[in-house]
Amino acid sequence: MPLSWNDxxxxxxRFSREWKTAVSETxxxxxxxxxxxxxFGVRRRTVASxxxxxxxxxxxxxxxxxxxxxxxxxxxxxxxxx
Numbered sequence: 001m002p003l004s005w006n007d008x009x010x011x012x013x014r015f016s017r018e019w020k021t022a023v024s025e026t027x028x029x030x031x032x033x034x035x036x037x038x039x040f041g042v043r044r045r046t047v048a049s050x051x052x053x054x055x056x057x058x059x060x061x062x063x064x065x066x067x068x069x070x071x072x073x074x075x076x077x078x079x080x081x082x
Contacts, residue, residue: 003041011039029076033066048072 003011015035022028030050037044048068056062066074 008040015039029065032076033074 018035019032022032033048033050034044037048048066050066051063052067053061054064064073065076066072
């Protein structure tokens with residue numbers, strides 16, 4: 001059963017309170033994204049994957065932090081990083 005907008009609002013408020021002081025990209029990024037998708041009642045594993053290989057503009061290969069094919073690419077950074 002889909003979540004109501006009210007449920008999403010409450011989940012989003014709780015999520016933002018829990019994550020407002022997070023600073024470590026390495027130790028928290030996957031948990032962050034799993035919990036972010038849960039705000040909307042979506043199991044991340046059903047739509048997106050972590051550490052997908054991508055070809056950079058330089059021609060070298062690297063990894064993108066999260067990919068939801070056709071919808072979203074995420075390069076996650078910790079606080080204070082660009």
